[in-house]
Amino acid sequence: MRTINPNKLPIFDSHAHYDDEAFSNDLDSLIGDIKQKGVVGIINCGVNYESSKKSILLSEKHSIFYSAVGVHPSDIYEGKNLDVTVMSHLVSHPKVVAIGEIGLDYHWNTFPREVQIKWFEDQIKFAKENSLPVIVHDREAHNDTLEILKELHPIGVVHCFSGSAEMAKEVLKLGMYIGVGGVVTFKNARKMVEVIKMLPLDRLLLETDAPYLSPEPFRGKRCSSDLIYFTASKIAEIKGITIEDVLNASLSNTKTLFGIEV
Ligand code: NI
Numbered sequence: 001m002r003t004i005n006p007n008k009l010p011i012f013d014s015h016a017h018y019d020d021e022a023f024s025n026d027l028d029s030l031i032g033d034i035k036q037k038g039v040v041g042i043i044n045c046g047v048n049y050e051s052s053k054k055s056i057l058l059s060e061k062h063s064i065f066y067s068a069v070g071v072h073p074s075d076i077y078e079g080k081n082l083d084v085t086v087m088s089h090l091v092s093h094p095k096v097v098a099i100g101e102i103g104l105d106y107h108w109n110t111f112p113r114e115v116q117i118k119w120f121e122d123q124i125k126f127a128k129e130n131s132l133p134v135i136v137h138d139r140e141a142h143n144d145t146l147e148i149l150k151e152l153h154p155i156g157v158v159h160c161f162s163g164s165a166e167m168a169k170e171v172l173k174l175g176m177y178i179g180v181g182g183v184v185t186f187k188n189a190r191k192m193v194e195v196i197k198m199l200p201l202d203r204l205l206l207e208t209d210a211p212y213l214s215p216e217p218f219r220g221k222r223c224s225s226d227l228i229y230f231t232a233s234k235i236a237e238i239k240g241i242t243i244e245d246v247l248n249a250s251l252s253n254t255k256t257l258f259g260i261e262v
Pocket residue numbers: 015016017045101209
């Protein structure tokens with residue numbers, strides 16, 4: 001097994017869920033460990049109001065954390081509308097850097113499509129009113145996602161991008177970024193390899209979605225932000241550049257998009 005990040009290149013994870021119960025037993029020691037492996041920043045994404053609050057608490061406790069607050073399409077509060085009072089309170093915190101994760105999930109379809117679309121649109125509008133970028137979840141909902149992004153034109157990232165190279169082109173035209181996680185290292189990642197080939201480095205954001213989607217050779221195990229090293233390594237191989245180029249580009253893009261100084 002290769003050593004993880006032997007040269008301590010700076011790793012920024014633009015999308016993770018450290019408030020997940022998978023981390024409840026050893027979070028403090030894990031944070032110490034991944035900082036040793038070069039992790040300099042993490043955006044923890046809320047999936048509902050409660051986890052958004054937990055995300056903010058994490059960012060108060062550990063300096064490497066920043067927060068995104070929002071309601072995931074599988075966590076919509078049935079029958080209710082977006083609570084702008086709660087959201088306004090959350091975004092007033094200085095470490096909140098984005099609205100997310102928000103979007104459409106037609107794989108699980110936990111809520112009807114029209115309900116998901118309403119919440120997605122309302123949260124994009126809220127992000128724009130507050131001059132914040134969005135972190136977009138799109139699972140098996142490429143056409144509707146693209147249509148809404150074209151119509152409302154937020155700044156932000158399509159996280160864990162799973163569309164085609166054609167869709168990536170459309171996302172880039174909108175000025176948005178493409179989030180790439182461990183999936184690109186999987187054997188069946190042919191479509192994602194095509195996306196990486198055409199993706200300009202100045203639009204790439206690295207991410208984990210921890211505790212999910214560990215890159216190879218850790219597929220199936222709990223993911224943590226240091227494993228981005230393997231994702232960056234695969235991207236470097238596809239593009240014929242160095243891991244350092246990939247990590248530096250992603251770090252610089254993360255700073256630009258989210259207005260973060262690390
Ligand atoms: Ni996520």
